[in-house]
Amino acid sequence: MKIFVTGTGIISALGTGTGATLQSLLSGESGIDVIRHLSTGHKEFPAGEVALPNEDIARMLGVGYPENGLRTVLLGITAAREAVSSASLADTDLADAAFVSGTTVGGMDKTEKYFKSAFDAESKTEDSLELKYNDCGYSSGMIADNTGPFGMVTTTSTACSSAANAIIFGANLIKSGVTDIVVAGGAEALTKFHLNGFNTLMILDKDTCRPFDRNRAGINLGEGAAYIVLESEESVKRRNVRPVAELSGYANTCDAFHQTATSENGEGAYLAMRKAMDMARLSPCDIDYVNAHGTGTPNNDASELAAMERIWGTQIPAFSSTKAFTGHTTSASGSIETVICLLALQHGFLPPNLGWRTPINEGGIPITGTDNQRDIKNIINNSFGFGGNDSSLIFSKCQLQ
Missing domain, CATH: 3.40.47.10 (Thiolase/Chalcone synthase)
Structure with a gap:
């Protein structure tokens, strides 16, 4: 059974959207720079940050609380909406479709903000209620809710293969007959937990990373989100859409x-x-x-x-x-x-x-x-x-x- 890609959406340090991404790739422009948005004392490590602060992304998307305080969610909504739009999917198409999203950090940025006050409190407080957004599934659900009326929403969390496994899971859903359409991918925001964890492993490079170079010294972390629309051949023909590629x-x-x-x-x-x-x-x-x-x-x-x-x-x-x-x-x-x-x-x-x-x-x-x-x-x-x-x-x- 053939699985086709009919839509794409992306946001990263290279820019917002597939057009900006293509332009940056063709010009050879790296998005890695000094850290500007993450509140951290480790400014010695460059990173691939999305250039926009949360407030600007939330305004662009037209969302408020609690989405406006969850960077993974904001990045995910941006990419998922572009993917759905580029595939010309209507709400009626999405009602029976699945949304599969990969993430590991989830709402960790909000947890970092509220954890200490919640931990120090003697009883449950408003701050402690904010910790529920840490769950990876919460992020996936909020991205889905702000993108379309999906018939199914689920999360994959396998570290750096999470989004790839979301795509694999989505393809298997189609092959098994669960659905004809899946929006699959992943979203991950840069957090202090993220940066400090990789720093503890001593694999962060203080210069721009040099993959496959003999003198390579480690990772530059980044953030972003991307989703693709997967469809069965029957769905592609029924909707009369032109595929981008085949997931062969x-x-x-x-x-x-x-x-x-x-x-x-x-x-x-x-x-x-x-x-x-x-x-x-x-x-x-x-x-x-x-x-x-x-x-x-x-x-x-x-x-x-x-x-x-x-x-x-x-x-x-x-x-x-x-x-x-x-x-x-x-x-x-x-x-x-x-x-x-x-x-x-x-x-x-x-x-x-x-x-x-x-x-x-x-x-x-x-x-x-x-x-x-x-x-x-x-x-x-x-x-x-x-x-x-x-x-x-x-x-x-x-x-x-």
Whole structure:
């Protein structure tokens, strides 16, 4: 059964909407800069922040309390509404559709604001009631409520593969006959919990990150949201819409190697890519581009490169990490990078691996300049989460019967 993408929506450090995102990618402009909106003492770490404060996003969306104090929700509504609009979905279409959203931070920004006063209080207070918004499912529900009358709403939370797994879950809902239409993706705001947690792991880079570079030093965190509309072939024909691409293959694996690290031979990444190709009935030579997870950490990039070498040997297809554009948007990265892949597929370009200078080994040379002369048919998008929860998605040019 074929699954098609009929709409996209995105907001990140590259801008608001698919148009702004495309322009930034083609111009090679990174969205990573000094931290301006997050209230933190760690200004030494650059990040890929969305340029707008909560007040401006809330005003743009026309929402009030409690959405206006939840950045993950605000980012999610922005991207979800664009996806629904670009797919020309009406409320009648959404009534039977599913909304699947990936997040891990959820409403942590509100929790950070109210937790101490609630904890110090001797009894339940108004501040303590604000803590209910911490739940990941609350964020998904509020995004859905402000986007359309969905028939089903659910959440995936598998760290940095959350949004990719939301897309996989959405595709499985369609294949199992639960629904014909799914809006799937993820949203994640930058929080102090986020920044401090990764700083504790000692994997944040004080300079702009350099994925797949021999001298890479770690992650630049980011934030944002992206959603895509998935539809069955029957629904596409019934609604008479033109698909953006086909979700031709996908896989989720778990190597269970370590809580945060990946294995030296990239077993989980290898299996995810290999099984996704098997589902799509593609051979390694059919893949034109790999949007790598490529976080910029010593462990991830060496492991992911090893996995690619196991599949392609010395003939690795064009690959790059776009995290030097957006920062690592953690749970939202799978869908943000999906939209980037779909833009590449539609417009025939491959985004460069910004900041790269020196190869890890002889074969590990990513794309270093924007390539606008490509006939791209099949793209792999990798998203790897803590605990070895690894997912690969394959998007292909459409072939409607």
